[in-house]
Amino acid sequence: MNLLLYISLAVTTNILGQITHSETVTIESSSYGPKLILNDANTANKVPLEFRSSNVIKWELGARNANEQHDLALWRHNNGTYHDVMWFNQDNGNVGIGSKTPNSKLVIQDLTKDQLSLINTTSNSWQLRAGSTGSLIFKDDGVERIRINSSGNMGIGTNSPQGKLHVSTGTSGDAIFRLEADTDNNNESDNPLIEIRQDGGQLGVNIGYSEENFGGNIFGIGTRYTNQESWDTFTINTSNGNVGIGTKNADSWKLAVKGKIRAEEIKVETGWADYVFKEGYDLPTLEEVEKHIMEKGHLINIPSAKEVEANGILLGEMNRLLLEKIEELTLYTLQQDNAIKELSSLREENKLLYKKLHSLEAVILKILEKQN
Structure with missing residues (x-):
């Protein structure tokens, strides 16, 4: 297969020439300067160099005409159609792959597929592309993993992020977010x-x-x-x-x-004071209670104000102690009620005795009157 080079020869006659060569062509020079000059006086001619196979155009490389600022361009030829591959802007050095007007140092443009692929030796790959709606998309072996949409929202596992960061596992799997520091447990001041x-x-x-x-x-x-x-x-x-x-x-x-608590209800599970009503409970006498109050200034088994100020109270324990005092007070009340009932009974008996005594006095008076 012959390699055909269509070149503009740098000669004084400016005649377009064609050289056919079946061997390797080597251009050497011992002096500093260009080794091959391609020049065409026709500014409309933008293809000074073609690469052919079996005389079929495959690639073309050349400078665009004067109206296009003489950018360097590479085209791919396929089935009679030219495809823009790479452009080098003469004015600013910007490079475009798939773009004729690169506005930054490197622009990759493709409207139908991924713009950039990173592939390792086992053919695993990451792909990067700009979506049709202005999204930036990262793929892993063709599966979308990360998307940044035109609003700046980032989605991991979702192609429609609803917030600045939206993580989703879809219909299955756990969505786990892990923030980690001090992995070697060597510096406690390194914290997440x-x-x-x-x-x-x-x-x-x-x-x-x-x-x-x-x-x-x-x-x-x-x-x-x-x-x-x-x-x-x-x-x-x-x-x-x-x-x-x-x-x-x-x-x-x-x-x-540390502070106040407000709640509609609090449930405390603790021991209770029903032991007061059990047989054998040592109920202090009122005399003992009075003596303790006079000496200590508070009820038996109840902490003093000084102790509460220093140590606080246990809510469950204090409720038990308060119930203990209430139940003891109930027993005292029952004792007093029984004493009152006994007094009432004695009062009724006293009334009967008074009536009998009054009747007896009346009889004695009548007897004395008769004797007189």
Whole structure:
């Protein structure tokens, strides 16, 4: 097969010549300067170099005419049709692949398929393309993985992201987001933390881990208001699951709250005080209660005001103790009721005795009158 080169020869006669050669052509020169000059006085002729196979045009390389600013262009010829392959802009050096007017250093344009593929030695590949709606699409072996749409929303696993970051596994699988730091467990000050901001950064929340602010191995949610950070809004000690609200140190409590709590209902599961009503309960006498109050200033088994101020109270335990006092008070009331009933019975008996005594006095008076 002969290799045909159609060239404009750099000779004084400017005659178009054709050279047919079946061997390798070598152009050598010991001096500095161009080794091959292709020149055509006809500016409309934009194809000074053709590559043919069996005299069939396959590729063409040349400078565009003067009206097109003499850009260097490469065309592919197929079945009588020319296809733009690569363009080099003379003015700015921009390169276009599939584009005649590259407006940046490299422009790749294809309206029907992926613009760029990265393939390894085992034929696994990533493809990159610009979608018809202005989206940037990343594919893995032809399967879409990531899309950035014209609104700047990024979708992972979805081709219609509804937010700035939209992660989806479709109809099956878990959507897991993992944020990781300090993988070698060598520096506790390296922490994964998410910062959410609005109003120019004045407001927001900090979510994650921060050795410096939350403490060691503490997951937390901190708030930011008027540029001031608060790191004790909500914390979880990952070693025991204890939760702190308003405090970074939940200590041994499953829930530690520094501040007031408002709720519609709270359920406390603890022991109860029904033992007061069981046989054998040692009910203090009222004299003993009075003596304890006079000496201690509070009820038996109830903590003093000083103890409560220092240690607080256990809600379940305090409710049990209060119920214990209520049940003891109930027993005292029942004792007093029984005593009152006994007094009422004695009163009725006293009334009967009074009547009998009155009748007896009347009889005695009549007897004395008769004797007189």
